[in-house]
Amino acid sequence: MKTLSPQAQRRRVVAVCLVALGGLAAVQTTAVAEGSAASGLAAPRVLREAALQSPKALGAATLAVVRVGKRLVAVGERGTVLLSDDAGEHWQQASVPVQVTLTSVRFVNARTGWAAGHLGVILRSDDAGQTWVKQLDGQQAAAAVAATAGELSDERAQRNAQRFAEDGPDKPFFDLDFADAQNGFAVGAYNMAFATRDGGKTWQPALQRLPNPKSLHLYGVRYVAGKLYVVGEQGLLLRSDDAGESFHALASPYKGSFFGLLGARSGSLIAYGLRGNAVRSTDQGEHWDKLETGLPMSISAAAELNAGTLALLSQTGELLLSRDDGVSFNRVAPNGGPLPAAGLALADEHHLVYASLRGLRRQTLP
Numbered sequence: 306m307k308t309l310s311p312q313a314q315r316r317r318v319v320a321v322c323l324v325a326l327g328g329l330a331a332v333q334t335t336a337v338a339e340g341s342a343a344s345g346l347a348a349p350r351v352l353r354e355a356a357l358q359s360p361k362a363l364g365a366a367t368l369a370v371v372r373v374g375k376r377l378v379a380v381g382e383r384g385t386v387l388l389s390d391d392a393g394e395h396w397q398q399a400s401v402p403v404q405v406t407l408t409s410v411r412f413v414n415a416r417t418g419w420a421a422g423h424l425g426v427i428l429r430s431d432d433a434g435q436t437w438v439k440q441l442d443g444q445q446a447a448a449a450v451a452a453t454a455g456e457l458s459d460e461r462a463q464r465n466a467q468r469f470a471e472d473g474p475d476k477p478f479f480d481l482d483f484a485d486a487q488n489g490f491a492v493g494a495y496n497m498a499f500a501t502r503d504g505g506k507t508w509q510p511a512l513q514r515l516p517n518p519k520s521l522h523l524y525g526v527r528y529v530a531g532k533l534y535v536v537g538e539q540g541l542l543l544r545s546d547d548a549g550e551s552f553h554a555l556a557s558p559y560k561g562s563f564f565g566l567l568g569a570r571s572g573s574l575i576a577y578g579l580r581g582n583a584v585r586s587t588d589q590g591e592h593w594d595k596l597e598t599g600l601p602m603s604i605s606a607a608a609e610l611n612a613g614t615l616a617l618l619s620q621t622g623e624l625l626l627s628r629d630d631g632v633s634f635n636r637v638a639p640n641g642g643p644l645p646a647a648g649l650a651l652a653d654e655h656h657l658v659y660a661s662l663r664g665l666r667r668q669t670l671p
Contacts, residue, residue: 349474351404352424352442356384362398363387367660368408369606369648374415377650378434379660380407386420388434392652393667400436401428409480410434419505421478421491429505440505443474446497450510462513465520469495469512480565484528490549492523492535500549515543515552522562525576529568532589536563536576544590555590567607567631569615575631577604577617585631598625598634606648610657610670622646622659624668640668 356362367381377389379396384407386399401407405423412418412434420428425443430436451470454463469476481491489501490511498511517523521538528534533545533552540557563578574590577583581600584593598604598617606618617625617634622644625634648660649668657668 348442348444349424351384352426352439352444352474354404356386356398356401356404358398358400363396364664366662367647367665368406369410369420370650370658370660370665371410371412371418372650372652373412373418373433376415376433377652377658378410378412378418379648379658379665380410380420380422381660382406386410386434386437387665389652389658392656393658393665396665399430399434402437402439403428403442406477408477411482413483413486417486417504419481419483419489421481421493423477424474425476425478425493425497427478427481427491427499427505427508441499441508443476446476446499446508446510447471447473449499449508450512453510453513459513461518465496466510466512469497479523480525482526482528484533484548488548490526490528490533490535492526492537494522496520496523498523498535511549514545514550516554517541517543524563524578525565527566527568527574529566529574530572530589534566534568534574534590536566536578538562542576542590556593558584558593558595564603564605565607567609567615567617569609569630570612571630573630575607575615575617577607579603581619583617596631596634599636600625605646606660608649608651610651616649616657618646618649618659620646622661622666624649624657626671637671641666 362385365385367379370379379387384401384404386401387396389396405426407420407422410420425446427441428437447470450466454466476494476497478491478493483489487504491499496517499508500511501508523537525536533549535543540560542555542557543552545552561579563576567575574586581598583596586593600619603620605620608616613630615627615631624637627634645662646659652658659666
């Protein structure tokens with residue numbers, strides 16, 4: 306049997322992670338990056354060419370969706386960004402400068418937002434998602450990590466940074482969040498973490514700030530009530546009390562992967578992940594209570610619909626609703642049967658919108 310190189314093994318693991326997250330739809334972007342790790346090679350084509358404008362984009366696999374004022378913005382495979390101004394009834398395609406799969410999207414106001422995804426891409430929009438510009442890609446990220454590797458005092462950190470740089474632009478971002486229009490944090494595979502203090506004009510490597518010696522995958526990041534939280538593989542729970550300059554590990558009640566984190570307006574936190582597991586904290590992650598979800602499948606997304614009303618979404622489209630700030634949840638059957646769901650957002654007072662590998666779906670609220 307052929308033995309895979311360490312780089313190939315890493316790419317295979319990343320692909321497995323994307324399956325778990327519902328994001329395998331465009332793993333072809335990783336394959337394009339193979340052979341591009343060496344410094345000086347041209348950027349992969351998918352980083353240089355704009356997303357194709359096509360009617361088929363309306364049925365593309367989508368991995369995240371967010372409400373921006375009265376607009377919905379969804380992101381997904383091959384650089385697809387879709388916009389709706391009528392609560393998800395109709396969609397139009399936005400202008401995007403890359404063809405890589407986008408895994409996450411966040412806005413800080415009705416105009417300004419960011420999306421992140423495969424090959425280390427981070428994009429910014431200043432017109433409510435209509436057009437986007439690239440602020441970072443995997444080649445730039447690898448070069449930035451290489452430039453800072455020699456400054457690290459810890460030998461293992463230096464080795465990890467050098468290995469990260471040598472691997473090139475193959476790693477995806479899984480999530481990002483912003484505290485305001487200037488301060489943001491993005492996380493991804495193999496402890497990939499970058500921070501900005503200037504709205505994304507520059508992104509600085511933050512790998513060395515996280516107590517993650519095994520370089521576990523980082524799946525979720527959220528600013529909540531002045532703190533910054535990161536969740537990931539093997540029950541990883543991290544908190545920063547200084548806006549991302551340093552982190553410390555939190556005691557975890559679960560040793561499986563957490564795929565995301567929901568921060569409610571009340572300050573309560575819910576971390577969710579594999580096999581229907583979800584835990585809740587009301588003291589900034591110092592203590593966690595297990596939630597009874599009744600789900601055997603993984604939870605792929607969460608959202609706060611309004612004050613005190615929270616939603617969890619499984620990877621098969623099962624919806625859980627809480628009207629008591631996450632203390633308890635009730636199960637809601639999906640419209641139209643099971644769906645490979647990856648994200649959700651409130652469309653209007655009567656509907657949700659699901660992002661899924663089969664496109665976007667409206668769900669009527671009970």
